[in-house]
Amino acid sequence: MSSVVPTTAVSTAAPTAVSRGLLGCECCGLVSEVIRAAGTPRCPRCGFALHARKPQSLQRTTAYLLAAAVLYLPANTLPIMATASAIAGRESHTILGGIIELWQTGSWDLALVVFVASIAVPILKIASLTLLVFTARRQSRWRQVERTTLYRVLETVGHWSMLDVFVVVLLVGMVRFGAFASVEPGPGLLAFGGVVILTMLASASFDPRLIWPEFSIDD
């Protein structure tokens, strides 16, 4: 992955911005040197607040994670939708129930996708971010490259968990045959949407630079 390195390193030791008195802007990417600032220095290009590390990153990530973990239970036990039809009557569906149904009707491939997006990704996200917060708090130097890669993957796949929310919203819109058949969203869907939003906020609050504490000056 890193066999070709098309950038010229300033030195082989790869000093950090912080150790050189520089701050990289999280918004526009410009590197700045703060000579004097009354309060929080601002990026001269985009005006975004410049920090060596995102402020209270670990505390905020932990708070979002706890909230997501609490909502995870109702998201998976309460029905995300209810179907009513003339033949089958009224039925409630949970997330896991929907996956089993897809599997049994022969769509094992889609069942797998929904399982990954709705069950695996939220759990792995909560578990991985917990690991990242825990190791960052201990200023661990264990597997730093792998932990950074893990963070990158979390940021990339995080929003895919919204899949089931869209599926239910679309089914509600599609299945409107009055007494024949109809679909209604359930309270579990709200909790599930909450889990997705909270885990996205948690990973946005985490600062991956905390995985590399060697040259850090604060905290």
Added chain:
Amino acid sequence: MPVVKAATRRVLAGLGLVDRRDAVHAHPELVACEECDAVYTRRPLSAGELARCPRCAAVLGRGHLLAVDGQLALTSGALVVFVLGNVSDIVTLDLRGVHTQVTLWESIWFTWLSGQEVVALLAGATAFAFPLAVILLRLYVLTPLVAGRRVRGFVPAMRALRWVTRWSMVEVFLFGTLVAIVKIAGMANVVPGVGIFSFGVLTLLLAANQAAGLHGIWQQASALPP
């Protein structure tokens, strides 16, 4: 009082009315890794070339495959398919002779009516409002930039663009429609509509634009007078 002053200064600085460069010195020749904070000097990248951080393998920069005029063309196309996708039916259902058509808006509206207002808002924001904002903000920023000008309010527009891009989920919505179709295929006859193909094209166009990133636009614009 100093808080108000700082906020005012921030707004003014955002609009380019106050020059704060006296206190903070920019180093456009450097790049700091967003994921491990290592610092490198920039060098021009050839088209399609990817610069990765040697320490943590994060992407530091990308050679432009798509210049701003190309990005503007893609964004204009995205606006067309976005409008098309929102006014057209996603699918048509046929249950023993009874037909229903559904658009994105109808789905959101019926979710709202069935008592899950927050979920309806969430879906409306991530599948409609934020993607629309991404397209409009890109057009607003890129159209003058192609002509070599920097639009008024460039900085707030770019900062808003960064935020809405993160929360725009057209590709997830598209996949959601496919799952929903499979789920009801056993119950009713489903015919995919123009809407679903429009969202498919929109996903591709937005993905191509997002791959180009925003840092290139920042760099190009900062060479122009505000």
